[in-house]
Amino acid sequence: MTRTTLRYAFAVTLMATSGAVIAASAVVNLKTVLADPGRPDADKVRDADRKPAELIAFAGVKAGSTVAELGPGGGYFTRILTGAVGAKGHVYAMVGRPSPVLSDYAATHANLSVVSIQPGEINVPAPVDVVWTTLNYHDFKNNKVGDSDVAALTNAAAFKALKPGGVYFIVDHQAAPGAGTSVTSTLHRIEDKAVISEVEAVGFKLETRSALLAHAADDHTLAVRETGIRGKTDQFILKFRKPKK
Known part of the structure; x- marks a missing residue:
């Protein structure tokens, strides 16, 4: 094999694997974030099931990103997202009621703002890179x-809050095929097909999905x-993209 051929083969291999290399790198860089002694031990116990580093990488959140997090709850992902975006990024945690835990955390993290909103609102000062919500969409269906x-x-x-080309990232509990939105208030599940249909109806495009949190034993x-x-x-993981035009 000639030197030119070797160079070409290396370039092809590099292009073919670049996505995997980037994703792996993002996971490695988040090890320090996950090991932060400021994270509650209860959160760290959940990491094995929730796979936060892999989700962050899949969503495309990186240093400098701006993120609107919907329904942050006790702040499990808020603390991780704040670490992932770093000092040059910002996380806006959208809460429907006062959250002393998140407010205390924001007091020591300049890149986190806790924002009080009404149901269905997203209030950010400028368009963001990512709108993120995990295990909440089925509950959104239960309120009017x-x-x-x-x-x-x-x-x-979310469509309005995102920059052109921005990501709307949704994770939720899968419902049985054909269940649609019929068990959102009983089993607290929703079928992925229903979510895709509703989200695309406002102008988003489903870019990709992941089986990272799939559990075949769950019937x-x-x-x-x-x-x-x-x-x-x-659980299904859906990554939607707002068109650039």
Whole structure:
């Protein structure tokens, strides 16, 4: 093999594997974030099931990113996202009620703002790179504002809040095929097909999905907090993109 041929073969291999190399690098860089002694031990115990480093890499969150997080709860992902975006990025945690835990955390992290919102709103000072929500979309379906459910309002708000080319990232508990939105208030699950249809209806395009949190042993018949299934539910990961034009 000639030297020119070797160079060409190396270039082809590099292009073919660059995506995997970037993703792996992002996971490695987040080890320090996950090991932060400021993270609660209870959060660290959940890392094996929730795979946060891999999710951050898949969503494309990186140093300097701006992120609007919807339904941050106790701040499990808030703390990780804040570490991932670094000092040059910013995380806006959207909360429907006061969160002393997140407010205390924001007091010592200049790149985190806790923002009080009404259901279906996203309030950011400028368009963001990523709108992120995990295990919340089914609950958005369970609430209404006037004649609209909060999911529809949230999807429209996410489209408006994102930069052109920005990412709308959704993770939730999978429902059985054909269940659609019928078990959002009972089993706290939703079918991925229903989410895709609703999100694309406001202008997003499904770019890709991941089976990272798939659990074949989950038959989708149990409520997500029942003993034996909690933390082990079959979950879908959807990455939508706002068109650049």
